[in-house]
Amino acid sequence: MTDFLLELRSEEIPARMQAKAREDLRWAFETEIRTEGALFQGKVRTYATPRRLVLIAEGLAEKTESDTKEFKGPKVDAPEAAIEGFLKKVGLSRGELFEKPDGKGVLTYYAQTTTPGRSTVDVLAAIIPRILRAFPWPKSMRWGAESRSTESLRWVRPLHGIVALFGEQVVPVSVAGVESGAATLGHRFHHPGAITIGSASDYVEKLRACHVIVDQDERAALIRDRAAALAAGAGLQLVEDEGLVAENAGLTEWPVPLLGRFDPAFLDVPPEVIQLTARVNQKYFVCRDGEGRLADAFVCTANIAASDGGAKIVDGNRKVLAARLSDARFFYETDLKVPLEQQAEKLGKIVFHEKLGTVADKVERVAQLARWLVEEGVILPGTEYRVEHAPHVQGSSGGRSDPILRTGEDLRSLAEQAYRAATLAKADLVTGMVGEFPELQGLMGGYYAATQGEPAAVAEAVRDHYKPVGQGDEVPTAPVTVAVSLADKLDSITQFFAADLRPSGSKDPFALRRSALGVIALILDNGLRFPLGQVASREVLDFFADRLKVQQREAGVRHDLIDAVFALGGEDDLVRLLARVRALQSFVGTEDGANLLAGYKRAANILKKEGILDRAPANAGAQDGDAPGDPGLLHAQEHAPAERHAPLSYTPEKDEAALIAALDSAEPAAAAAVAREDFEGAMAALATLRAPIDAFFDNVTVNDPDPAKRAARLALLARVRAAVHTVADFGRIEG
Template sequence: MTDFLLELRSEEIPARMQAKAREDLARLFAAELAKAGIEAGAIVTYATPRRLALIARDLPLETASVSEETKGPRTSAPPQALEGFLRKTGLTQDQLEDRDGIWFAVVEKPGRKTADVLAEAIPVIVRAFPWPKSMRWGAASASTESLRWVRPLQGIVALLGEEVVPCEIAGIASGSATLGHRFHHPGAITIGSAADYIEKLRACHVIVDQDERAGIIRDAAAKLAADAGLELIEDEGLVAENAGLTEWPVPLLGRFDEAFLSVPPEVIQLTARVNQKYFVCRGRDGKLANAFICTANIAASDGGAKIVEGNRKVLAARLSDAKFFYETDLKTRLEDQLPKLEKIVFHEKLGTVADKVERVAKLARWLVEEGIVKSSPQGGKDLASLAERAARLAKADLVTGMVGEFPELQGLMGGYYAAAQGEPKEVAEAIRDHYKPVGQGDDVPTAPVTVAVSLADKLDTIVSMFAVEPPTGSKDPFAVRRSALAVLNLVLLNDLRAEIGKVVQAAVGNFRNLDNPGDGKPNHFLTIAMMSNRLPDFFADRLKVQQREAGVRHDLIDAVFALGGEDDLVRLLARVKALQAFVGTEDGANLLTGYRRAANILKKEGWDAAQQSTSHPGLVPGSNAPQAPAPAEDWMPEQVRHDDLGYEPQPEEAALIAALDTAAPAAAAAVAAEDFEAAMAALATLRAPIDAFFEHVTVNDANREKRAARLALLARIRDAVHGVADFSKIEG
C-alpha cells in the first residue's frame, strides 16, 4: 500500500469556487478508481488560491485480477450463433463452458499497475472537471477542443509513493516540482512524496490546508482586536473567503476616520466586507469602532504598515461614497420619493411597485382593524394608521442612492431615514424589519405595526404571484413558498387568530377587475374564486413542510384539516400537537385501533351519513348524541332512545353507551373551549369500554334490531372521535 499525491497548479482560483472544487476532485477521482476496482483508504483534498490538491491514502500497487463472464447462445442454437459469439469473445469452442445447455465465456483479466490506472485517470478528471466558469488560453484556445480550466493550468504533480505518474494534458507534463509562495519563494521546489508535501510547502510560505489558514485568520484577527481594546465582529463567511484569497495569511489592524461613524454601522460593515473583504470591530460600549482588519498574503518586512495604509486609503474612498449617498438621501423625505415608485415595474402583469404599496397599505390597515394584529394600549396612538403609514413608506428606500449601491440594505436604510425624518418609532421599525423573516433562522418580528406590514407585504406577494405565475414542483422564481413559510412564522409566533381563508379573501380583494380587466388585454389572472380556494390548501402544504422540521407528523395535520372549516392556524396547530401527544400514548393507540375497527365495519355495512333516509333518521342513544344513519336494507324505528332499545343491552354495550353519553359532549365542549388536551382526555375514557364492547358484543347480530342499534353505536364512536380529528387520516 502507498499514498498518491495529485496537485493541479494554476493561476488564482476564485475563493468562492474552492470548496466545491475540492468536493468535485474527490468525487471524480474516486469514480475513476472505482472503474478499475480500486478503493482508497481515505481521500483528503486541499485548495489554495493557486493549487487544488488531493492525497489518496493506502492505494494498492496493483489491481487484482478479475474474471469476466459472458453469457452466450444455447448449445442447441444454430452454428451461426455460436460462430458469432466466438468472434465476439475471441475464444474457441473448447474454451467455452456448458452450463445447463447454455454456452458461457469466462475470461481472466490480469491485474494492472495502479500507476497505469492513475496515468489514464488524471487527464479524464481534468478534462471532465465541472467548474462553474472556465476558460481557454494561449494559442490552443483558437480550438473549441482545447483544455478548459478555471484559470490557466500551469503544472501537475502526480506522485505514487515516490514515483512520478507520467501523464500529459494539453502539453503540460506531470512531474514532482511545484512552486512556493508567489513572493516569498517563487522558485521551484521538488516534492518527494505525499508524506512531505504539506511541510515542504509550509517551508516555502504556503499553508496548503484551508482549515488551518481559516484558523490562523480567525484567531489572529480576534487577538488583534482584543489587543486594541476592541471586539471582533465574527463573520465565518469572511474568514473562509480570506482563507481562499491567501496562501500565507497575515491579519493586520488599521483605523479609519471617526467621521465616517456618522454613517449607519451596517453600511460601514457592508462596505468593508463586500468591497474590501475586511473585518470590523466594536468597542466596549457595543458600538462600531473605527477599526478594520485586513488579511495580507505576505509577511511584510515593515510589519505591514504600508499594507495597512494602502488599505485604509481604499476603504476611506469607499466610505466617502457611502457617506455621500447617506447624507444626500437624508435631504429628501421618504414620502417625496414615492412618486418614483410609479416608474418601477413590480411585474409586467401586476403593475408598478406603487400599485403594490397601495395594496399592502390597505391590507395592513385591515389586519389591524379586524383585530387580527393586536397590541397593548398604544398610548393614544392609532395602530391601524401607523400600520398604513409604515406600509406606504416601506418601499420608498428602493429609489435612494444608498440602496441603489447596496441592494442588501433595502428596508434597513428606510428605517434609518424614517427615524431621522421624525417618523414615529413604530413606523421606522416596521420599515426596517418588514422584509423579515427572510429565511430559516431569521428573526421573526413581534412589534404589532411591523407584524401588520410584514404580513400584508408577504400576503400580497403570494396572492399576486399565485395569480400570474404560481409555483410548480420545479419552479418558484418569486420565492412564493418562502413567503408562505414567513407568513406561517409570523402567524404562529405572534399567536395571530385569523382564518387563513378570510385573510386570503381580503388580500385577493385588493386586486380589482382580476376576472374582467376591461382593458382589452389578455386576462393573465386566475379568477378570484380559484385563488381563494387554492391558497388555503397551499398554506396547509407549507404548514406540513414547516412543522415536519419541528417533528410534527404531516398525517395529523391532514387529520385535522380533513374535518373542514379549521383554518385558524394557531388553533389548528394546537389541536395537532395535542393529537400527536395523545396518539403516542397507549390509550391513544388503542382508541385509534378501536376507531378503525368501528369505521371499517360501518364502511362494510354501507353506513354512510350521506345516504341517511329522512324517514329513518337513526338511533339516538343519548339526548344530545349526533344521529347516525341506518343501513338502507334494514328497518329502523323513527326514534329509539336509550331507555327503549327494545331489548336488554349487554353490560359492555350499556357501558359503552354510558361512556359515550359522558365523553362525547365533554370532548365537544373542550374543543369549543380550545382545550384540546382535555378533549383528548375525554376521548381516552372510551378506550376501555370500546375494547370490552368488541371483545364481548357481536355487532352483526342475527337480530336486525340489535344489529342496527349496535351499528348506530359504532357511528357514535366515529362521530365523537371526528369532533377532534379525522382518525382515518392517521397513519400507522
C-alpha cells in the same frame, strides 16, 4: 499500499468556488478509481488555495485485481457458423472452450477469459485527463492557441502545472499541453521558484516551508484567531463573520491579518453601511468598542509577510476604504435630502410582476391589508374594535359585519401607523444606497424614516418588515411591524397563487415557501388569533399546511397529526390548530390514545365497508373511493346526536348500552372542551370511550341478522366516529 498526490496548479481560483471544487474533485476521483477496479483503503483529502486544487489519496494498491469472466456460447450441437462466431467474439480457439449443461440441462459451450490486473499508475494516467475534462466548474474558460477548438480543455482559469505522484513515481499525464511532473511553485512573492515534491507525505510541509499553507481550514483558523487577537490588543472586539473568514482564506496562501484605522468622521454613516462597505468591497472585518458601538478600525488580510510589518499595506488599504466610505456617505446624505414619501412616488414606474402590476400597486394592497389586520384585532388579540372597512384580498371573505364597540387602546392610531409604514416600506428601493447595496433594503428605509421625523413605530416597521427572512431570523413583535410584515408576505402569497404562479417542485422563484414560513413564525411567536381563511383560498391554506409541517418538524410535531386536524376543515387559526395538535400528540402516545385509535379505525373501516360516509364535520373522514351507503343508515348517522336518546326497538346488550352511555357523556364533554379550546380536556373525555369501545367489539355483533339491530349499531359506530372527529380526523393518523 501507496499514497497518491495530485496538484492542479492554475491562475487564481475564485474563493467562492473552492469548497465545491474540493468536493467535486474527491467525488470524481473516487468514482473513477472504483470504476477502474483499483483498490484503496485510506481516506481521500482535498485542499484548495487560490492557485492550486489538491488531492491526496492514502493506501492505493499497486495493481488492480485480475478479472475473470465466463461467457455462455451456443449449444454443442449448434451449427458451425454459430460456434465460429462465438469464438471470434471471445477471441479464443475451440480447444480453449469447455462444455457444461446450461440452466435447462442442455450441453453448451462456455468460454472463460481472465484480464490481468493493471498497474495503478496506468489507471491513474487514464483517469486524470477524464477528471480534468469533465470537471464541473460553475464558470470556466479556454485559453491559448488550442482555445480555437471547442474540444480544448475548459478550466476555471488557465492551467499551468500538474503534479501527479504515485508514491515517488510520476504518473505520466498530458492535458492541454501541460505535462505532469514532480515540481510545483511556492508562494508567488516569498518563494516563486520551483519546488520538487518527493511524495504525498512531504507535500504539505514542503509547501509550508515555501510560504504556502495548503490546508484551507488551517488558513481560516489563523485568520480568525489573529484577527480577534489584533482587535483585542487594541481594546476592541472583532465582529465575527465566518463567511468572511472563509473568503479571506480562499484569497490567500500565506494569510497575514493586519489592523488599521479609518477616519472616525465616517461613523456618522449607519454602522451597517460601514460594515457592508468594508465586507463586500474590500473583504475587511470591522470591530466594536467596549460599549458595542462600531469602532473606527478594520482588519484586512494580506497575502504576504511584509518587511515593515505591514505598515504600507495597512495605509494603502485605509485609503481604499476611505474612498469607498466617502461614496457610501455621499449616497446616504443624498438620499436623506429626498423624503421617503417622495421616493415612494417612483415605485409606480417599477414593475413588480407583469401579472401583478407595479411595486406601487403592491404597496397599496399591503397598506390596506396592514390597516385591516390592526382594525380586526388580529395584531392585538383581545382588543375590542369596530370594523369600518376591509380591503379586497384575493380569496377573502371579508371582515366581520357585526359592529363591536372599540374600547381600550385606540386602534385607529395604530392602524394608521401601520398604513403609513406600509406606504413607506418599499420607498428605499429607489434610493442610491440600496441601489449600491441591495442587502440594505428595509434597513436604510428605517434610518431615513427615523431621520425624517416619522414616528418610532413607523420607522421600526419600515426597517424590519422583511423579517423573518429565514430560519432562525429574528421575528418582529412590535404591533405595527407585525402588521406590515404579515401583510407584505400574505399579499405576495395570495397574489402569486391567484395569478397561477405558485411554487412547483424545487422551483420557487418568488420565495413563497419562505414567505409562508415567515407568516407562520409571525403568527405563532406573537400568538395571533388570525383565521387565515379570511384572506386565503383553500389552495393557499393547503400550502400553509405543508409549510407548517416543515416548520414544526424540528419541534418534534408529527406531520400526520397536523393533517388529521386540517382534514376536519374550518381550522385555519394556526395557534389553535397547533394547540390541538400538541394535545393530540400527547394523547396518541398514551395507552388510552393508542387503543382508542385502534378502536376508531376498526369502526371507520366497518362504516366504510358499509358505504356510510362521514357527513359532519365537512371534509372529515371521506376518502377517495368512498361509495354512498344506505340512505336510512346515513340518515341515522347524520342525526345521531339529536336522536341518541330515542328508545331503541330492542333491548341493547350490556356492552352496547355501556357504549351508548359513554357516548352520551363523552360527546357533549368533548365538544364543550373544544369550544373553550381545552383540547387536553377534550382528549380526556374521548379517553373514556376506550374501554366501552373495546368491550363492544369483543362482545357485540354489529352485522346482526336483525336489520333494526344492525342499523342501530352502525349508527352507534357513526356516533363514535363523529365524537372523535370533534378533535381530529383519526383516519389520517399513522399507526
